[in-house]
Amino acid sequence: MCDFQPKLVAWLDHELPEDQAAEVERHVQACEECRAERENYEQVSGTIDAYCDAVMAAKTHRSTLRWVPAMSGALLAIAASVLFLTPQRHRIEPRPVITPAATAAPVQFLAAESVAHKKIHRRRAVLPVQGPSQQPAAKWQPAETAVQITIPAETMFAPGAIPEGMNFVAELSIGPDGSVERLRLRP
């Protein structure tokens, strides 16, 4: 073994005093064995560096991956909470009551009556009072439903039996004589 080999690693790391470093450098240029050792040590140092980089990247990557299911679960939980906590509003638009143009009789809506324990909003079409100068009542033909009554479903069924916020709409067709011709109940 060459006498300079114990100094090779320190020389590669620039840890030798200047005079010794210059001496080793001159020797390495002339000594084939030391040149081969230098290449060997440089390769080992490079491999250690690459290995440290790889371990660092792999551990960081693994740490990041570990958070993915946790974060996904948290996001799903938040989304579900928002969905269930948001108040559901079912807005029921009443159908327009069409007044026959021929009679030109105004259809008046009374104020919604409230039934004691049921939230029933009722609107009733009031037919014009027949007078001697008016057209016969038989000519008044309502083309569509004249009265709609919205009944909250929870007032009709036991709690939990039907989805929350569900309503039923009763549609009544009023005949020419003021009697109910047809009654249809739809959700």
Next chain:
Amino acid sequence: MSDDSVPLALPFLRFAARSSEVTVLYRELRKPLLRYLVCLGLSSDEAQDVVQDSFVSLQHHLAAGGTQDNIRGWLFRVAHNQARNRQTSYHRRFGEPLDSEMDFIAAGATPEKAVLEKEKFRRLRSAIGLLAESERECLLLRAEGLRYREIGDVLGLATSTVADTIDRAIKKLAEKCNV
């Protein structure tokens, strides 16, 4: 500014100057510190905690007027000591199979190169595992660019001892890995 406001402002200015120094050091040394700690066997989360604690200690050290010589060595020493306190299972962790990491290492390489790289790292890993603890620590600190004097400060060794230890460790690895 009145005369009596100067003594009040000075500690703040000194603190601000120290904070900017620590910020610069943090940008420069965070990654090498993390890499050293992770290679030493800490998990990524543990290593990040240790780095944060070390920089908080540095802030206190500088604010208290501590020495600024060899700040890099000082930081690595604090981090190294904290890592040692956490490393009850150091050897177990260092001996963990790195198969998943090996797959990650070779993810972007061609199949032939990936096989060679994996094999090279596997041999190096087993060879590092056979080194003495001081040899391993010296090598890892050297890989982070620390000078022999700084390594000696971190590990409490003489500079000549560090030189001998590194020389011995590199020769062992070169012999066992034959890379």
